[in-house]
Amino acid sequence: MTPGTPGLPGSQRTWGEPVADPDSPPEERSWPGLAAAYAVWPEVGEMAPVRFIPPPRLRLDPAARKLWIINNLIGVAVLVAITIGIMLALHRWRDVGMAWTVGVPVAVAVAGCALAWADAAVRYRIWRYEIRADEVDLLHGLITRRRQLVPMARIQHVDTRQGPLERRYRLATVLFFTAAGGMEIPALSVEHAAEVRNQIAALAKVHDDL
Amino acid sequence: MTSDPVVRNGDASAGAMPDLPGTGDGSQRLHPLSIITTGLRYLRGLILPVIVVMISRGFSGDRVENTVTFGIPLAAALLSVIGGAFHWAFSRYELNGRELEVKTGFISRQQRVVPVERIQAVDFEEAPLERVLGLVRVRVETAASGHEQARIELNALGRKDADLLRGKLLTLRAGMGEAGSPSPVGEATPPGVDLTEGEVLYRLSVRDLLLAGATSGRIGPAAAVVGVLMQFGTDLVPRSWWERVPWDSAAHAGVQAIIAAVIVLGLLAWMLAIGTTVLTFAGFELRAYGRGQNHANGHSHNHNRQLVIRHGLLDRRRRTIPLRRIQAVVTIETVIRQPFGFAEIRIESAGQVGGEEDASGVLVPFIRMADVPALIAAATPEFSVPDDPSALERLPKRAARRYVVPPVLWTAALCLAVNVVFWRWVNGLHWWTLAAAVLVPLAALQGWMEYRAAGWGLTAAHLVLRWRTLTGRHVLVTRRQRLQHRGTTANIFQRRARLATFHAAVASGSSGGHFALPHLEARDADWLLAELQPARTREALRGAAAEP
Numbered sequence: 100m101t102p103g104t105p106g107l108p109g110s111q112r113t114w115g116e117p118v119a120d121p122d123s124p125p126e127e128r129s130w131p132g133l134a135a136a137y138a139v140w141p142e143v144g145e146m147a148p149v150r151f152i153p154p155p156r157l158r159l160d161p162a163a164r165k166l167w168i169i170n171n172l173i174g175v176a177v178l179v180a181i182t183i184g185i186m187l188a189l190h191r192w193r194d195v196g197m198a199w200t201v202g203v204p205v206a207v208a209v210a211g212c213a214l215a216w217a218d219a220a221v222r223y224r225i226w227r228y229e230i231r232a233d234e235v236d237l238l239h240g241l242i243t244r245r246r247q248l249v250p251m252a253r254i255q256h257v258d259t260r261q262g263p264l265e266r267r268y269r270l271a272t273v274l275f276f277t278a279a280g281g282m283e284i285p286a287l288s289v290e291h292a293a294e295v296r297n298q299i300a301a302l303a304k305v306h307d308d309l
Numbered sequence: 310m311t312s313d314p315v316v317r318n319g320d321a322s323a324g325a326m327p328d329l330p331g332t333g334d335g336s337q338r339l340h341p342l343s344i345i346t347t348g349l350r351y352l353r354g355l356i357l358p359v360i361v362v363m364i365s366r367g368f369s370g371d372r373v374e375n376t377v378t379f380g381i382p383l384a385a386a387l388l389s390v391i392g393g394a395f396h397w398a399f400s401r402y403e404l405n406g407r408e409l410e411v412k413t414g415f416i417s418r419q420q421r422v423v424p425v426e427r428i429q430a431v432d433f434e435e436a437p438l439e440r441v442l443g444l445v446r447v448r449v450e451t452a453a454s455g456h457e458q459a460r461i462e463l464n465a466l467g468r469k470d471a472d473l474l475r476g477k478l479l480t481l482r483a484g485m486g487e488a489g490s491p492s493p494v495g496e497a498t499p500p501g502v503d504l505t506e507g508e509v510l511y512r513l514s515v516r517d518l519l520l521a522g523a524t525s526g527r528i529g530p531a532a533a534v535v536g537v538l539m540q541f542g543t544d545l546v547p548r549s550w551w552e553r554v555p556w557d558s559a560a561h562a563g564v565q566a567i568i569a570a571v572i573v574l575g576l577l578a579w580m581l582a583i584g585t586t587v588l589t590f591a592g593f594e595l596r597a598y599g600r601g602q603n604h605a606n607g608h609s610h611n612h613n614r615q616l617v618i619r620h621g622l623l624d625r626r627r628r629t630i631p632l633r634r635i636q637a638v639v640t641i642e643t644v645i646r647q648p649f650g651f652a653e654i655r656i657e658s659a660g661q662v663g664g665e666e667d668a669s670g671v672l673v674p675f676i677r678m679a680d681v682p683a684l685i686a687a688a689t690p691e692f693s694v695p696d697d698p699s700a701l702e703r704l705p706k707r708a709a710r711r712y713v714v715p716p717v718l719w720t721a722a723l724c725l726a727v728n729v730v731f732w733r734w735v736n737g738l739h740w741w742t743l744a745a746a747v748l749v750p751l752a753a754l755q756g757w758m759e760y761r762a763a764g765w766g767l768t769a770a771h772l773v774l775r776w777r778t779l780t781g782r783h784v785l786v787t788r789r790q791r792l793q794h795r796g797t798t799a800n801i802f803q804r805r806a807r808l809a810t811f812h813a814a815v816a817s818g819s820s821g822g823h824f825a826l827p828h829l830e831a832r833d834a835d836w837l838l839a840e841l842q843p844a845r846t847r848e849a850l851r852g853a854a855a856e857p
Contacts (some may be wrong), residue, residue: 112389150841151835176336233843245803247796250843255453266418278659278816279453279793279823293420300408300422 126188152248155229162268162287163226167219169264169301174212182207215299228284230298235275237282254303257296275299331617336410340398342442343465348393349438349465355385402463404477409449411461414708423461425482427451431475445471448476452659493750507617511662511673513593521590522583523674524645526780531585532578551664579645589672591622597688616688618672628670634658636815636822637684638672638692640681643781650678654685657787659816675748685786692786702776708828712763713756720752753777765811765826765833767840769853772813774826785824789846791815795823797834809834 103127182204189195216240227238235254258274265271271292274283287295359382366378372826401412409423430450439446447463479557513521578703614632619625637657645651656675676684686693724745731742762777772792774785799809809831814823829837839845 102529151832151839216478223607240798242796243674243800245796245798246838248838249793249794250792251795252843256421256423258419260420261418262415263416275816276451276453277793281453282794296420296422300424304407304424304426 100237121241146252152236154246155238157228159223159226159228159284159286160270160288160291162288164219166264166268166270166286168215171215171218172212175208175215178211179204179208228287230302230303232302235282235299237284247282249275249277249282251299251302254299256260257299257303259292259296273299275303280301327449330508335405336401336412337470339400339402339463340444340467340470341397342444342467344390344393344397344463346393346436346439346442346444346446347388347396348391349394351388354390359385371647380412390515396464400464402474404474404481407481409478411463423449423451425478428478428482431478433471433475438474439465440835443468447471448475466523507596507598509596510616510779511593511595511676513590513620513675513686516588518590518593519583519677520649521649522586523579524643524649524651525582525586526643526645526677527582527585528575528578531581534572535574535577535581560780566698572703586674588622588624590620592625593620593674594618595673595696604827616672620674630656630658632689635689636788637785638685638689639786639822640685640784641680644779645781647781652676652678652681654681655820656689657815657817691788694766694768694769694786696775701766701773702833704760704763704828705808707832708763708808709757709760711806711828712760713753716752717749720748722749747751763828765825765829765837767837769849771835772841774813774824787815788811789841789849790843794840795838797839798825798830798837803828807831811837 105129113258127299184204186200188197190197221241222239225239225241225244229236233251235247235249235251237245237249239245254275254277256276258276259271260274261271265286270286271289272283272285273287273292273295274281276282284295319383325751326663333749362381363378366374366381395415396413398413399413399418401410403410407425409425409428410420412420420718421511428449428451432448433452434446436446441628442465444465445468447466449461449463451461463474474670521541561713591820596617596619596675599619607659616630616632618628618630624849638655639655641655642652651673655670656672657671672688673684682695683692701726727745728742759777762775762782764775766773767789770784770788773786776783778825793814796812797809798812803809808828808832810825810827811829812823812825818820840849
């Protein structure tokens, strides 16, 4: 197929002969647009357009930790209950010693509590968000770090949601939906959640048909 | 905005939603009779469990027992009414400037804001009971409504209120929306489409149809069907024919008999696969209707263009796809078809606003790979890119290991487990349990091929992703401005190797529409994120338009 294909403005510009990139081994670079991009990366010169979006900066409400610890502890409680059940059954029918029957659930409970605390603390440290004029930017995830960028023009509507526990700590979750699915910013203070929601709603109204 | 049955927020109920601050004070309630209709809906959800519980309790002679048994439905009814009352008490809606706000929920409170610009339709639904009570269920549709969580429903309004609300929403929307450009998805088909001068873009010849069947991936399911039929085989096949099979010698032949049986089964399955493909796709025809064919600047000329697909031998199917609803085009070369140079083209399309169309589906079930670019240029010119695979950016070399190692480990672990199980608990090792080890190099090969196939590219207008799965090689082409959201993920191992998975999502009526390409150079993924910013995309498009 020739470069002048219908419906492909600018194909000649961005797809072409391979060009060597000074920054990286030649077998890894074959596309001039990219090579040009990285010739100036990461020191973003005045003439160079932005080559990466700086990560979001805002944190969630500090009370998020308490909320998540309690949420995690509920899970731990369920787990401990199950363990107790299993150990009791083993003790009764499989001749497992009393030390094990008591020890295992206790160990699970202790480890669970520690993990519950650590998970909440680390997750809070990692979670960042930012609402910019044109996009919502989210960064979170402990093992798998997840960055999500949602153009304002694609947001269909915004919700805030408040579960019973969240209400206890005066927190709320902001959810927003595009035609491809939903995303959320959890555990913002109630006032801030309302603010964020209204901000997104206001910015999302900008109609942008590219 | 108020009419009789509507109680204004601010009398007795003012304290009902204290927690989330900051909306106007014009919020309104649902119709009080919605307690009944909502309650009935809750009750409908409870019917099955109630029946199950009642049946499981049974009806003994004991009076107390029976009272309890019959008490269950009563309790369910009571609960439903209370639920309905709570729903009514805690639901508000409000038209606040250019936003519709809906608050619901007692235990988990929810407050949603819909910009009027985003509303695509305001639908009324009336069940018979609702009609008798003069109530209407109002559904506010946005492009996100396909997703369960995102549905916006006002359970029951009085007819007058509903009309008033719809009128206001639609006038507000009409006042602003039409001046701007239409939203990219979900607009109704314009009425003036000329349906007379259809242009045939693709037909499936009989030969292609048979080839499509012969190379279809349906052999697997077909084999299962054949296997089941074989169970009843003796009854289906004429006895005389059956008796002619030399069963005695077959029983002695052992392995050979098994192999022969497998071959027979495979052949039958193959024929079945061909048969079902012929039934489904016989007479396949892709037509384009409406103006705007093959303009270089196809985008602005395609408002009325529609694709119509017809196929089927017994069950004639016809699907209409407005061109501007199409979000992405995916070309799939399945493992069987790739060596012969054949492919299938699927599309991802948004909508389901009317609920009558498939969200995504087959554009062309079978086509020569060489003809794909021309067909895409003719049928969906917006998604046509120069089909030069070498132009796609490949993944860095250190990504290869990450494609190969995990499947190798998985299959190796599986093999080991199978062999250990047979060795310890079943009748010892066999040559065929050990032979399962061939899966390991196969997995490695698959991983390597996935690495080789993976690639991406970005033009002024398009994002192209290419990847391979067990099914085959996929090439996705979408337009930059069709992306809904995008992102990266990187797990611990990827972060250590400075790699990342790139994610892109386009609008899709159902669950589809999400695409991911693992193990890009992290810088490249970041760069893609930046380059796909709306502002950058506008810039690129403008630059591309100015250039020629």
